[in-house]
Amino acid sequence: MTNSLPLALVGGVDPWILAFSLVTVVVTIWMGFSSRKTSKTASDFFVAGRSVSVGWNASAISGEYLSAASFMGVAGMVMSSGYDALWYPVCYACGYLFLLLFIAGPLRRFGAYTIPDFAEGRYDSPLFRKIAVCFVLFIGFFYTMPQMKGAGVTLSYIFPGMPYWVGVVVVGAVITFNVALGGMKGITLVQAFQYWAKMFAISVPVFVLMSVVGFYNGHVGANRAAGESAAPITDIQRKAMPEKAPKDEVWVAPFGPLTTKAVNAAAAALPAEQRAAYLAEHQRPYSLLYTYSLIIALVCGTAGLPHILVRFYTNPDGVAAKRTTMWVMILIGVFYVFPPVFGVIGRNLMPELYAGLGAKGTDKVVLELPTLLGAGGGVLGSVLSGITCAGAFAAFMSTFSGLLVSMTGALAHDVYGRMLRPQASQDERLLAFKVASVLVGAVAIVLGCFVEPLEINFMVGQAFAIAAASYFPLLFMSVWWRGMTMKGAAIGMLTGGLCALGAAALTNFSTLALDKGPMGKIFAGFAPLNAFWAQHPLLRILCEQPAIWTVPLAIGLMVVISKLTSDDIPGDIRMKMLVLHAPEKLGLKQEYIQEHQAGAGH
Amino acid sequence: MPTPPPTHDDVVHSESFLSSLMRRQLRLSVACAATFMIALLGMPLANYLAPGLMATRVAGFTLSWLILGVLFFPFVWIISWAFIRRSIALEEEEVQQARSGKEAR
Numbered sequence: 001m002t003n004s005l006p007l008a009l010v011g012g013v014d015p016w017i018l019a020f021s022l023v024t025v026v027v028t029i030w031m032g033f034s035s036r037k038t039s040k041t042a043s044d045f046f047v048a049g050r051s052v053s054v055g056w057n058a059s060a061i062s063g064e065y066l067s068a069a070s071f072m073g074v075a076g077m078v079m080s081s082g083y084d085a086l087w088y089p090v091c092y093a094c095g096y097l098f099l100l101l102f103i104a105g106p107l108r109r110f111g112a113y114t115i116p117d118f119a120e121g122r123y124d125s126p127l128f129r130k131i132a133v134c135f136v137l138f139i140g141f142f143y144t145m146p147q148m149k150g151a152g153v154t155l156s157y158i159f160p161g162m163p164y165w166v167g168v169v170v171v172g173a174v175i176t177f178n179v180a181l182g183g184m185k186g187i188t189l190v191q192a193f194q195y196w197a198k199m200f201a202i203s204v205p206v207f208v209l210m211s212v213v214g215f216y217n218g219h220v221g222a223n224r225a226a227g228e229s230a231a232p233i234t235d236i237q238r239k240a241m242p243e244k245a246p247k248d249e250v251w252v253a254p255f256g257p258l259t260t261k262a263v264n265a266a267a268a269a270l271p272a273e274q275r276a277a278y279l280a281e282h283q284r285p286y287s288l289l290y291t292y293s294l295i296i297a298l299v300c301g302t303a304g305l306p307h308i309l310v311r312f313y314t315n316p317d318g319v320a321a322k323r324t325t326m327w328v329m330i331l332i333g334v335f336y337v338f339p340p341v342f343g344v345i346g347r348n349l350m351p352e353l354y355a356g357l358g359a360k361g362t363d364k365v366v367l368e369l370p371t372l373l374g375a376g377g378g379v380l381g382s383v384l385s386g387i388t389c390a391g392a393f394a395a396f397m398s399t400f401s402g403l404l405v406s407m408t409g410a411l412a413h414d415v416y417g418r419m420l421r422p423q424a425s426q427d428e429r430l431l432a433f434k435v436a437s438v439l440v441g442a443v444a445i446v447l448g449c450f451v452e453p454l455e456i457n458f459m460v461g462q463a464f465a466i467a468a469a470s471y472f473p474l475l476f477m478s479v480w481w482r483g484m485t486m487k488g489a490a491i492g493m494l495t496g497g498l499c500a501l502g503a504a505a506l507t508n509f510s511t512l513a514l515d516k517g518p519m520g521k522i523f524a525g526f527a528p529l530n531a532f533w534a535q536h537p538l539l540r541i542l543c544e545q546p547a548i549w550t551v552p553l554a555i556g557l558m559v560v561i562s563k564l565t566s567d568d569i570p571g572d573i574r575m576k577m578l579v580l581h582a583p584e585k586l587g588l589k590q591e592y593i594q595e596h597q598a599g600a601g602h
Numbered sequence: 603m604p605t606p607p608p609t610h611d612d613v614v615h616s617e618s619f620l621s622s623l624m625r626r627q628l629r630l631s632v633a634c635a636a637t638f639m640i641a642l643l644g645m646p647l648a649n650y651l652a653p654g655l656m657a658t659r660v661a662g663f664t665l666s667w668l669i670l671g672v673l674f675f676p677f678v679w680i681i682s683w684a685f686i687r688r689s690i691a692l693e694e695e696e697v698q699q700a701r702s703g704k705e706a707r
Contacts, residue, residue: 083664083666083667083670087670090671090674090675093675093678094638094642094675094678097634097635097678097681098635100682100685100686101631101634101635102635105689216663218662220662220664220667222662225664232659232662233662252667253653253657253666254646254649254656255649255650288650291646292643295642295646319690323686326679326683326686329678329679330679333676333679334675336675337672337675480624480628574615574617574620575615577620577624578614578615578620581624581627582614582623582700583694586614586697586700588614
């Protein structure tokens with residue numbers, strides 16, 4: 001066993017792909033280790049000592065944000081679902097605008113390490129901090145699952161004989177180890193480096209590919225839209241589409257397979273003669289609803305991601321925080337033009353991926369597509385495929401590291417440092433950070449092993465939907481409405497967030513029940529849910545994309561409960577609002593801290 | 603920078619300063635957000651109501667694909683660039699207002 005397993009793994013491995021991937025991993029780990037000596041104190045671990053320049057910080061935020069979903073998942077989903085999947089890259093990038101307009105500046109002025117810090121400071125309530133901490137973990141774990149799938153897919157592509165779960169365990173263990181030793185100071189450098197690695201890895205293969213096999217517009221144009229007698233561009237050599245591939249006219253147009261899935265399933269359950277009338281009546285309105293709900297989830301969710309917000313505190317001041325956001329939007333916006341190109345070309349030239357399941361499906365199109373160029377026997381295809389694999393490693397490693405730091409910070413800083421042992425020494429806190437990171441990493445690995453049948457991009461969308469219904473309403477309302485009370489904020493955030501969490505989990509359980517592999521057996525108990533949803537497609541859509549009702553629910557509850565408990569509005573609310581909104585040059589923050597310490601006596 | 607002891611009856615701590623501060627900032631943010639939201643939420647509606655127009659081919663792309671896949675990103679950069687310029691200018695004005703208020707007292 002010990003002799004044959006490595007041999008089986010080495011068989012069929014492309015040396016170029018392996019070399020590029022290995023270099024990325026080694027450089028990432030080396031950077032983590034070399035920065036270990038400079039990160040000594042606990043605050044270094046948490047926010048990197050607050051001394052990061054705009055350029056570094058913007059690269060680091062972008063590096064952390066561009067996850068396996070952006071690098072692999074967007075391309076995979078554009079290939080499998082067509083036009084509708086474009087909403088993901090657009091909203092991933094544009095969600096930052098909401099963060100910039102409403103949240104980044106005030107939060108930076110208020111000055112706290114994490115969202116739980118803000119929750120406690122804004123409402124003077126240690127209890128609320130404990131509630132807020134839960135969502136760092138909820139959102140974090142939902143977000144780590146697709147990263148783990150990215151790791152499993154990439155490793156089983158590099159080592160064709162390797163089972164999916166081995167990749168998840170190996171990559172998860174390596175990153176956990178790295179975070180436990182390096183902390184965030186190392187991560188800032190690593191993340192900034194990773195952004196440029198990813199940008200290079202997605203753009204260079206795209207340009208080389210397009211110069212050989214035809215350009216982006218040509219490959220979109222090779223799809224015949226409804227009402228056209230022939231595709232407008234015919235000089236693209238397309239391969240025959242397999243049975244499972246969506247037809248050209250639904251793929252290239254809005255309201256395609258992604259948004260009409262629930263209605264199509266419902267129509268399939270009807271007698272044949274009623275189907276056409278049912279589809280004509282329901283398909284497009286329900287798709288529109290799906291699209292809007294998706295947009296709300298992604299735009300509001302970006303503004304509530306815990307592992308992104310924490311980085312705004314590493315800016316020296318509020319103006320720098322805004323400049324950083326501007327640069328982040330440019331850096332990620334440029335990036336997001338490229339992944340859909342892989343999906344579009346992949347549809348025409350590598351349609352056999354439509355028939356693949358789990359780790360062998362469309363999610364690996366970014367990794368495999370460049371090998372088309374190696375068909376003539378040259379190494380160009382292997383080198384480019386090696387580069388995209390290195391980018392994929394950069395993608396899931398950087399996002400997973402960032403999430404691990406946030407979640408570990410929540411456990412070590414909040415749960416251990418404030419709830420369990422407030423009197424712990426500096427050394428004990430550092431030890432707690434390491435233990436917590438191993439714990440969180442282990443749970444993330446176990447969860448990652450379950451999700452092979454789910455699409456990477458879809459799972460990230462769910463993490464955004466939970467953030468959109470919990471942290472976004474909390475931050476938005478706390479910053480702009482002084483009538484908010486702790487009870488209102490807590491009940492709104494908990495109800496909205498838990499509804500989104502429950503809906504996302506139900507959707508995933510029922511999808512996993514359809515799997516033909518081992519997951520189908522584990523989740524077989526949820527199979528009747530699919531029959532129920534075939535009867536009620538609207539409920540399915542509201543469950544799959546819950547943001548359209550959970551975000552208004554959370555904000556509505558916050559307003560109503562706050563009005564009912566208006567006696568509990570913090571006494572120094574005017575001062576708090578001044579700190580949030582007045583320019584930092586006026587020095588109100590220091591004054592607030594002095595008064596607060598004098599008044600509260602701690 | 604040492605801060606002066608809190609007196610709490612100057613311009614900075616007055617109710618009118620805070621509410622004008624929040625109102626002006628919110629007005630700027632909402633104006634930028636509205637521009638963005640009209641474009642973002644208008645896209646699915648345009649696809650829904652004018653599918654023929656949005657399917658017009660532009661160099662192989664459908665119009666809908668070209669806008670969402672390429673043109674939307676620079677549009678958002680322009681909004682955020684305008685917002686940052688305006689909001690930094692707004693902060694300068696606020697600082698001026700607060701300082702001159704203090705001297706007048």
